[in-house]
Amino acid sequence: MNQNSFFGLIEQSVRTHWEMPAMTDFQGKTYLYKDFAREIDQLHDYFRAAGVERGDKIALCGKNSANWAIAFFATLSYGAVAVSILHEFDKESVKFIVDHSDSKLFFSDENIWHELDRDTLPKVETVFSLDSFALLTTTSATLQPFATNAEKHFADKYARGFFVNDVSFRTDKPEELAVINYTSGTTSSPKGVMIPYRSLWSNTKFANDCLEFIHAGDKIVCMLPMAHTYGLAFEILNSISMGCHIHFLGKTPSPKVLLDAFARVKPKLVLAVPLIIEKIVNKSVLPKLQKGAAKVMSQIPLLNQLVYSKVRKSMIEAFGGNLNEVVIGGAAINPDVEKFLRKVRFPYTVGYGMTECGPLISYSYWTEFKEHSCGKVVDRMQVRIDSDDPHNTVGEIQTKGANLMMGYYKNEEATSHTFTDDGWLKTGDLGLLDKDNFVFIKGRDKNMILGPSGQNIYPEEIEEKINSSPYVSESLAIEENRKIVVLIVPDFEVLREHGIDSDQMDTFFGKLISEVNAKLHGYSRIASFRLRDEEFEKTPKRSIKRFKYQQK
Numbered sequence: 001m002n003q004n005s006f007f008g009l010i011e012q013s014v015r016t017h018w019e020m021p022a023m024t025d026f027q028g029k030t031y032l033y034k035d036f037a038r039e040i041d042q043l044h045d046y047f048r049a050a051g052v053e054r055g056d057k058i059a060l061c062g063k064n065s066a067n068w069a070i071a072f073f074a075t076l077s078y079g080a081v082a083v084s085i086l087h088e089f090d091k092e093s094v095k096f097i098v099d100h101s102d103s104k105l106f107f108s109d110e111n112i113w114h115e116l117d118r119d120t121l122p123k124v125e126t127v128f129s130l131d132s133f134a135l136l137t138t139t140s141a142t143l144q145p146f147a148t149n150a151e152k153h154f155a156d157k158y159a160r161g162f163f164v165n166d167v168s169f170r171t172d173k174p175e176e177l178a179v180i181n182y183t184s185g186t187t188s189s190p191k192g193v194m195i196p197y198r199s200l201w202s203n204t205k206f207a208n209d210c211l212e213f214i215h216a217g218d219k220i221v222c223m224l225p226m227a228h229t230y231g232l233a234f235e236i237l238n239s240i241s242m243g244c245h246i247h248f249l250g251k252t253p254s255p256k257v258l259l260d261a262f263a264r265v266k267p268k269l270v271l272a273v274p275l276i277i278e279k280i281v282n283k284s285v286l287p288k289l290q291k292g293a294a295k296v297m298s299q300i301p302l303l304n305q306l307v308y309s310k311v312r313k314s315m316i317e318a319f320g321g322n323l324n325e326v327v328i329g330g331a332a333i334n335p336d337v338e339k340f341l342r343k344v345r346f347p348y349t350v351g352y353g354m355t356e357c358g359p360l361i362s363y364s365y366w367t368e369f370k371e372h373s374c375g376k377v378v379d380r381m382q383v384r385i386d387s388d389d390p391h392n393t394v395g396e397i398q399t400k401g402a403n404l405m406m407g408y409y410k411n412e413e414a415t416s417h418t419f420t421d422d423g424w425l426k427t428g429d430l431g432l433l434d435k436d437n438f439v440f441i442k443g444r445d446k447n448m449i450l451g452p453s454g455q456n457i458y459p460e461e462i463e464e465k466i467n468s469s470p471y472v473s474e475s476l477a478i479e480e481n482r483k484i485v486v487l488i489v490p491d492f493e494v495l496r497e498h499g500i501d502s503d504q505m506d507t508f509f510g511k512l513i514s515e516v517n518a519k520l521h522g523y524s525r526i527a528s529f530r531l532r533d534e535e536f537e538k539t540p541k542r543s544i545k546r547f548k549y550q551q552k
Contacts, residue, residue: 004201005171005172005174005197005201006076006172006178006197006200006201006204007076007077007169007170007171007172008171009201009204009205009208009241010073010077010169010240010241011167011168011169013033013240013241013242013243014033014036014037014167014240015164015167016216016243017033017216017217017243018032018033018034018037018164019032019033019034020032020033020216020217020243020245021033021245022035022036022240022245022246023036023066023069023245023246023247023248024066024245024246024247024248025065025066025248025250026247026248026249026250026251027250028066028250029066031066031070033243034162034164036069036070036073036240037162037166037167038158038162039070039074040070040073040074040077041162041166041167042154043070043071043074043078043133044074044077044078045146045150045153045154045157046128046135046143046146046147046150047074047078047080047105049140049142049143049146049147050105050125050126050138050140050142050143051125051140051142051143052078052080052104052105053079053080054078054079054080055079055080055081055177056080056081056104056105057080057081057083057101057102057103057104057105057180058071058075058080058081058082058083058103058104058105058106058107059082059083059084059085059097059098059101059103059105059106059107059108059124060072060075060082060083060084060085060106060107060108060130060227061085061086061087061089061094061098061106061107061108061109061112061130061227062087062107062108062109062112062130062131063087063109063250064222064223064225064226064231064248064249064250065130065248065250066246066248067107067130067131067132067133068107068130068226069226069236069240069246071107071128071130071133072084072226072232072236073240076172076178076179077169077170079170080105081177081178081179081180082178082179082180083097083098083101083103083179083180083181083182083192084179084180084181084182084226084227084232085097085098085182085227086182086225086227086228086455087109087112087225087227088225088455088521088522088523089521090519090520090521091112091115091116093521094112094116095116095117095120095121097182097192098121098123098124099120099121099122099123100192100409100410101180101182101192101409102123103123103124104123104124104125104126105124105125105126105127105128106121106124106126106127106128107127107128107129107130108127108128108129108130108136109129109130109131110129110130110131110136113127113129113136118137125138125139125140126138126139126140126143135147172197172201173197174196174197174198174201175196175197175198175406176196176197177194177195177196177406178195178196178197178199178200179194179195179200179358180192180193180194180195180409181193181195181227181228181229181355183355183456191408191411191414192408192409192410192411193355193356193405193408193409194405194406194407194408194409195229195358195405195406196405196406198402199357199358199402199403199404199405200233200237200358201402202358202379202380202401202402202403203233203234203237203238203358203359203360203403204233204237204238204241205379206360206363206378206379206380207233207234207237207238207241207242208238208241208242209379210363210365210378210379211238211242211269211325213268213269213324213325214238214242214244214268214269215242215243216242216243216244217243217244217245218242218244218245218267218268218269219244219245219246219247219265219266219267219268220235220239220244220245220246220247220265220267220268220269221235221247221249221258221261221262221265221267221270222235222236222246222247222248222249223235223249223253223258223261223271223272224271224272224273224453224454225453225454225455228355228359228454228455229353229355229358229359230271230329230353230359230454231271233358233359233360234271234327235271247261247264247265249261253276253453255276255279255280258276259280259318262318262319262320263320264320265320266320266321266322267319267320267322267323268322268323268324268325269323269324269325269326269327270319270323270325270326270327271326271327271329272326272327272328272329273328273329273452273453273454274328274333274334274337275452275453275482277326277328277333277337277341277348278333278334278337280315280318281315281337281340281341285311285314285315285340308343308344308345309344311344312344312345312346315344315346316346316347323347324347325347325348325349325365325366326346326347326348326349326366327348327349327350327351327363328348328349328350328351329350329351329352329353329359329454333350335372338371338372342371347366347367348366348369349363349364349365349366349369349375350369350373350374350375351363351374351375352374352375352439352441354427355405356404356405356418356425356427357381357399357403357404357405357425358403358405359403360378360381360403361377361378361381361383361397361399361403361427361439362374362375362376362377362378362381362383362438362439363375363376363378364376364438370434370436370438372440373434373438373439373440374439374440374441375438375439376436376437376438376439377433377437377438377439378403380401380402380403381399381400381401381402381403382399382400382401383397383398383399383433383437383439384398384399384424384433385397385398385431385432385433386398390432390433391432391433391434391435392432393432394430394431394432394442395430395431396426396427396428396429396430397427397429397430397431397433397439397441398420398424398425398426398427399424399425399427400423400424400425404425405425428448429441430442447459447460447546449477449478449479449484451523451524452482452523453523455521455523455524457484457523457524459476459477459478459484461520461524462477462484462486462516462520462524462526463475463476463477463486465516465519465520466486466488466512466513466516469512470491470494471490471491471494471495471498471500471508471509471512472488472489472490472491472512473489473490473491473535474488474489474535474536474544475487475488475489476536476544476546476549477526478546478549478550479550483527483528484524484525484526484527485526485527485528485529485530486513486526486528486529486530487529487530487532487536487549488509488529488530488531488532489531489532489533489534489535489536490505490509490531495508505531506531509529509531510529513526513529536548536549
């Protein structure tokens with residue numbers, strides 16, 4: 001087994017941890033590593049019967065589950081390419097991605113599949129349920145009879161059992177395409193990030209080497225979307241490669257759901273987005289500190305250390321009591337919350353990455369972490385700042401190395417725009433790099449807004465829907481307090497022509513926003529709107545000066 005290949009890491013772990021638990025669905029079944037391997041082996045037989053060939057695309061769209069992970073690993077170990085689709089995407093986006101990616105086979109949650117029109121997916125030959133692996137539809141003449149007789153086939157195949165030496169994953173090649181991950185739904189310029197095996201291996205190997213406190217048998221709560229590289233790489237790929245036991249939430253990760261899961265699972269490592277941490281601090285911790293004796297004690301220098309150590313202990317208990325580190329990614333953390341976490345010495349760190357790097361660019365263990373940074377540039381990656389003085393003058397963060405994508409699927413124009421002439425990826429983020437190679441993000445050079453769980457929200461897509469109304473002159477979607485707020489300049493002339501006066505406008509535009517929200521993904525819906533009398537300030541090219549309207 002080659003330790004310098006992705007499947008070398010995975011196969012060794014499966015063999016070594018054969019009798020240990022690999023994954024458990026919420027209030028559902030637990031799969032040992034040997035069960036995980038056998039399920040993969042069975043899917044390979046289904047793929048063969050369906051005529052799937054190496055390099056074919058297999059799409060996956062469903063909520064996090066053991067079946068999602070099994071289908072993903074089965075796809076890659078067979079030699080096919082996994083197309084991971086966020087289950088929160090609207091049905092038009094799902095259809096678009098399945099079609100654009102040329103997927104031949106589709107694993108889908110049944111409720112998602114029932115929303116789709118079979119006739120709009122002409123390239124898909126076979127659909128399996130992610131709920132049960134049942135065959136939902138196929139045009140294959142050989143798969144249907146195989147599925148009908150599958151029970152007997154597998155009874156004969158495993159008559160003597162299924163043993164550790166029956167596992168033999170293929171050897172992947174560094175430049176071979178493994179995953180296509182779409183960063184958004186339907187846009188005029190689709191971006192299917194092509195992630196090669198060297199990126200999967202490099203991200204997984206880094207986590208293996210640097211998360212030294214993780215051991216086989218440790219438990220992890222899977223709460224980030226597996227269709228995003230952040231959750232996939234560190235809750236799934238790293239956990240499987242190290243013999244950990246993954247617990248799937250099975251429901252939306254609200255603070256209450258998470259705290260219940262942490263109490264039950266007692267994880268050593270928690271991967272989170274800032275919103276979760278901020279809610280726990282603001283709702284559960286700070287209110288207690290602002291009352292009675294705790295408030296008085298926290299203001300006396302010697303006693304406040306005692307208060308803070310108790311707060312730290314209670315926070316670690318809230319995460320299950322076994323916590324070694326929380327890694328925060330997906331967006332910048334609120335400065336006040338970060339200051340508080342530093343004060344109580346809570347074991348948190350902030351990482352930085354993007355889908356195009358599968359995802360890691362920088363990370364450091366919490367004891368080495370520098371405040372306001374997002375970690376140190378990781379192994380096998382390089383970062384440079386596009387400025388004359390990278391330590392002091394802000395410039396675009398650019399990166400290259402083993403984690404880097406191959407480009408965007410069927411989109412050479414977007415690929416060429418994303419890379420510099422000398423082969424560095426333009427992240428679109430602005431920052432500094434200190435002498436110790438720590439990255440400090442100072443802003444975004446692109447318009448993308450990060451949603452509550454790290455989802456990519458493109459304001460132009462929201463604005464396009466609003467601006468299609470004849471009653472709107474122009475609009476701007478911005479982020480305020482982690483919510484999407486839209487600023488609207490009405491077309492007063494059209495409104496007057498239709499007899500809508502100023503007293504009716506709030507109600508009228510409230511209805512318009514409701515109609516637009518019905519067409520948006522849940523995480524990108526508009527929370528509120530404000531009407532403006534004057535048009536937005538523009539650049540010479542007539543682009544809106546967005547930075548003037550975004551809250552600092």
